[in-house]
Amino acid sequence: MTIGTIETGQAVPVVGAETPAASARIDLKALYHDTQIDAVLAELDAALIGLKPVKRRIREIAAYLLVDKARRSLGLAATPPTLHMAFTGNPGTGKTTVALRMASILHRLGYVRKGHLVSVTRDDLVGQYIGHTAPKTKEVLKRAMGGVLFIDEAYYLYRPENEKDYGQEAIEILLQVMENQREDLVVILAGYGDRMETFFSANPGFRSRIAHHIDFPDYEDAELVAITETLAAAEGYRFDDGARAALVDYVTARRRRPSFANARSMRNAFDRARLRQAMRLFEADAPVDGEALRTITAAEIRASRVFSD
Amino acid sequence: MPKITQGAFSFLPDLTDDQIAAQIQYALDQGWAVSLEFTDDPHPRNTYWDMWGTPMFDLRDAAGVMGELKACRTANPDSYIRLSAFDSTRGWETVRLAFMVHRPTQEAKFRLERTEGPGRVQHYSVVRA
Structure with missing residues (x-):
């Protein structure tokens, strides 16, 4: 018995079987130029000094999205890709600046409809008394729909020392939207490396919902x-x-x-x-x-x- | 079965969610603030509908409003829900677009009531049937 047939005892259809659409050809280079993504990437290269690994990751993501777009046009991809990201790095390494450009890249590739960036911190998401947090978080999420929600110093959302902290409520709402409305907005969490690590290990839900972890190195x-x-x-x-x-x-x-x-x-x-x-x-x-x-x-x-x- | 006709599009078949989203997107693109109201009393003289949350300022995309609309429908399935778009531009400062986005399965019915006044004067009022 082979692995593919253990569960049902029936033959498993071969993934990637030849469909009529799959034989069509798509010119990736033409698609690349149509989206004007090269202009954004060139601008990124010119405007941001250093940050080589970050630029390489962004190129990878852009290429992945371009290919995904091609696959989509042939009907090969079903669910929208997870684009939520985490930017980690020391203060002043360009996380916010890159997030702004990311919004523009995602917009050009058609993964967010508007391409604006809503930048928030804990104060904008978490309320001060019971019942205050949910409306506040939802308000911010509504404003970010169609764009990118950038949560700076995201680890402040979670305060393990205070079990009555309302941050947990904001986290739950965020996770729900990140999972269910992937086509409506992209969430970027940012913060210093070690503290983000603690944050992710305390909130495994976040780690699994974030596909791209980008580390920002210190400048030379x-x-x-x-x-x-x-x-x-x-x-x-x-x-x-x-x-x-x-x-x-x-x-x-x-x-x-x-x-x-x-x-x-x-x-x-x-x-x-x-x-x-x-x-x-x-x-x-x-x-x-x-x-x-x-x-x-x-x-x-x-x-x-x-x-x- | 008569339909309650109030606001824009009300003589058309009910808008689908996609059509509603497109209208919302238009309103947001014009810079109007969209808000939701609901009521169980759709009498034409009732101008006091309950607000569903606050008007939504600073939105860029219709998805946010559609989420609220969905929540409002779940909470008030037997109500009429109206969406209005407010233009705060100086000189306008008014609702530029308002239309119904939800109606109950059992529509409210109204009939005309005649009252005879002094000197056989007829007074008319619209009352819930």
Whole structure:
């Protein structure tokens, strides 16, 4: 007796048997261009510095969805694919930014109807008294329908130390919608790696309903410098050569200090450098030209507290 | 069997759920806030229907409203349910679209009642049969 016939004693139909539709040909490349997904992916590559493994995973997901779409058009796929994702990584590694782009990718591929991103945290989902949580969570879910629901710091939903916590109620509603309305919305959970791991082991329902776990690595020093320069360029600033060298030192020093938050730390550093630059120009009390207004010098970076010890 | 006719589309056959969803999507695309109301008293002069939850602002997709409609139907199978779309644009600030999305299997019946007043004046009122 073979494995396939143990249960019923009848022959099991061969999966993937030749159907009339299956012989039709689909040009995946043409489909790829039709969805303009290459534009989004190219933009992703250009706009986001580093994050190689993340980009590769997104490409994989995009390819999978494209193939799924082709299979669907031939009637080979029945149920919609599970697209719920978990983004784990340290603070400031670009989880929210990527989620925004993910919404746009899923929209282009036709897996969400509207392609908007609703970003929430525990406060938006969990109520303060009995009977407050369900309407709140449902309200958020309704707003996210047709798009992507991004739950930042998702592990706060579950508070094991308090058994009366209303977070559990929100989790149950979420799980139900994630399972039953897969075609209506995609849920992305985000948070720091180790705490998400605890969260998933306490809520096995979530782990099994999430198909794609994407881990965001920390940026390397050179990448952080490049990110800061991109940030500055977007705001119409530039670093002179001395400032760029100072920035490299800054990244090394900042990384050793507590509460290092990757790109977010760099944004804050840039914001403070801007303040110092303004102060320098103001106190110099001399006419300034465009170049002076644009340039951040080494002094502004070196003045940081990070270098003080 | 006479049908209660109120709001848009009420002389047409009842809309299917797909058609309702398409209407909702249109309303949402116009930026209107959709809300649901239900009543067991569909008298034309009854303007006070019960609201099913609050009006739904900031929605982008009809699926959210359809979920509420389903819940409302389950909770009030013998009621009339009406969907209205409110336009908050300055100058409009009014309901732009309203139509019935659910009616009970046993429709309410009304008849005309005549009352004779002084000087043989006839007063008419619509009363539940």
